[in-house]
Amino acid sequence: MSPRYELDLPVSNYDLDATMTSGQVFAWEQWDNGWVGVVSANWVSLRPHAGVIRAITATPQSDWSWLTTFLQTDVHLPDLLATFPTDDFNLQAAVKTCHGLRLLRQPPWECLASFILSSTKQIVQIRQIVRTLCARHGTPVAVPAGQHPAFAFPTPEQIAALSEKELRHCKMGFRAKYLLSAARRVVAGELDLESIRQLSLESAREELTKLSGVGEKIADCVLLFAYGFPTAFPIDVWVARALSQFYFKGRRTHPEKLRRFAARHFGPNAGYAQQYLFHHVRTQLA
């Protein structure tokens, strides 16, 4: 394929708005009926049209696999949703209200760092922190004429070179020492983010939770959103509320019990089910 700035990706059952606002990614901006972000150091705008997502880049591309991987456009959603328990009324309601919601496939470092920053923060605030961090410490990327400046997510090297105080100036509070420590461990080779890919879910979770500031919930976010482990099942306050409300008569239930329930109830794509429940309760029932 000759290099070009524009590509129409054929899609069906793909709701870009729901996907971008469902708390997976924090560095994308809504613009002109679509979204603008940076993937693999490429500025890209995405706009839904009939049957396609139209992607426009700032520099000519001959290989678009970085984008199709990120968007997971090859995933056939109906087949995936068909693995959900059919007798689960609440989950089926979530599937209906969140029609076209997708899981993205993010670069591990950006995902890990973002979710280290997410701890007990609202999504709007996480977006603010990530935006500030990228603008101050990320490498600028080429943008089309007339567009706002855009920045890649800071690499582990870029963050490891900073001080905790500099990071705190990005309003991340006590999370600064966690982010700095994670970046330095990656740079030192003590944590190999690529090798995690080939581990079992349990071993991978164990590796990630060795980082300070990374517990089971944040680890599962990274395992699901970056590595694509289909049964990783992050349980935050919203998902915990949804599970307790839908399956435990509203009784507050210990996280470990919720975990075991999720593992046996939701099937081979439990992580996807989790994302539907999360977005459903946040947009419909909140």
Add this chain to the structure above:
DNA sequence: GACCAGGACCATT
């Protein structure tokens, strides 16, 4: 001015 947020960690029971 409370109250809460895609939590994790540590000290007490």
Add this chain to the structure above:
DNA sequence: AATGGTCATGGT
């Protein structure tokens, strides 16, 4: 094993 306090910060 199970609670309770603490950590920063800003939106609602």
